[in-house]
Amino acid sequence: MASNPYSDLPAEQFWRKAVANVAPFAVDPRPHGAFTIARTDRVATAGSCFAQRVAQALRSAGFNFHVTEAAPGGLSPAEAEARQFGTYTARYGNLYLTRQFTQLFDRAFGRFEPELTVWERPDGRYVDPFRPTIEPGGFDSPAAVSASREAHLAEVRRMFETLDVFVVTLGLTEGFRYRADGAALPLAPGVAGGSFDPDLYEFVNVGAAEVTADLRGLLDRLWSVNPAARVILTVSPVPLIATYLPQHVMISNTYSKAVLRAAAGEVCAAGDPRLVYFPSFDLITSNVNAGRYYAEDQRSVTDAGVRHVMRCFLATFAPDSARPALASPAGASAAEFEGTAGVICDEEQIERSVA
Incomplete structure (x- = not known):
């Protein structure tokens, strides 16, 4: 039989062999040739709320979750969690x-100071x-906000300079910016503070070219101060909680995730060995x-889904490690743990603000 370009490809490159004839829980599209993570490597995380599930799983798996902005002494664990100490590497x-x-x-390194x-x-x-x-x-005053920000940005700077592995989870393409200088905001003004003034703020829904440029800009910045840093890019599977566009939220979600995944x-695809996409x-x-792998709301990722992700994650980056033990908290029902228990999602403030 005559050969063709597909004749000698491995089984994983064929849907029938790698997906159709494999149990769903055993599908493993891990990247090959990726760097490994040692137990001593300082692993930092940032991104959308799904990044918190990744951070929790990293801790459970025994990785060295890097925290530069730790809770001050005297705080109870519950208060520290509520104030987002340890949610991410720094309190951003x-x-x-x-x-x-x-x-x-840029803010951490003094290259950009927003007017807002x-x-x-x-x-x-x-x-x-x-x-x-x-x-x-x-905070009780603008001065207190400023003092907290200054201390925070110092820890962000230390994070970028000292991390070994940076796990970045991309979440949205929709958002708001301050018109005067383009400062990007995590929430629309008026949701958790401030008030919306269309003369001051603009809605944006960015495309693949801008996301790609931003990601390359982030990598260039990081490697300028920490050339050995390794980066894992992921895309959050958690759908948008709301869209500002005059269309069904499902349409906006498909666009957003497609743009992020493509970027x-x-x-x-550039092939830098310090960078890998994890699926x-x-x-x-x-x-x-x-x-x-979604709870009843069709948005929250279940514990079973996180387990599958982390099995593949460990097989990729720490092949000699044991599987993570992600036992549910004592007294919590399966439904509670499989939802967003312990996960802080700023985006949910949107629903609360219009309820």
């Missing part, structure tokens, strides 16, 4: 737009517009799973 909260990543770096400095809440308290939910009780693939999104959203 959820980073949804790729522009937030590059601007966070503070939002006032209806109760008279103040919040940082770039991380409006990190202090549930707010991540394009950036990683969290692909695993969770695949039709192979028949929706079993």
Whole structure:
């Protein structure tokens, strides 16, 4: 029989062999030739709320989850969690737009100082517009917001300079920016502070070219201060909670995830050995799973889904490691744990603000 370009390809490159004849829980589209993560490597995380599930799993698997902005002494574990100490490596909260990543770096290294400095809440308290939910009780003055931000950005700078592995989870293409200087915001003004003024703020829904440029900009910035840093790009499988566009949220979600996935693939296709795409999104959203990795709200990723992702993650980056033990918290029902228990999702403030 005459050969063709597909004749000698491995089984994983054929749907029938790698997917159709494999149990859903055993499908393993891990990347090949990726770098490995040692137990001593400082692993930092940032991104959308799904990144928190990744961070929890990394801790459970025994990785060295890198925290530069630790809780001050005297805080109870519950208070530290509520104030987002240890949620991510530093207390930057959820980073949804790729522009937030590059601007966070530039703010930390003194390259960008946004004109917008503070939002006032209806109760008279103040919040940082770039991380409006990190202090549930707010701040008592703009000066307190500024002091907290200055200390925070110092820890962000230390994070970029000292991390060994950076796990970046991309979440959204929709968001709001401050018109005067393009400062990207995690939430629309008025949701968790401030008020919406269309003369001051603009809605954006970025395309693949801008996301790709932002990702390349982030990598260039990171490697300029930490050349040995390794980066794992993922896309969040958690759908949008709401869309600002006048169309069905499902349409907006498909666009958003397609743009992020395409941009991540394009950036990683350059072949830099310090960079790899990991298929969290692909695993969770695949039709192979028949929706079993989503809870009843069709948005929250179940523990079973996280387990599958982390099995593949460990097989890729720590092949000699044991599987993570992701036991549910004592007393919690399966439904509670499979939802968003312990995960802080700024985007959910949108629903609360219009309820």
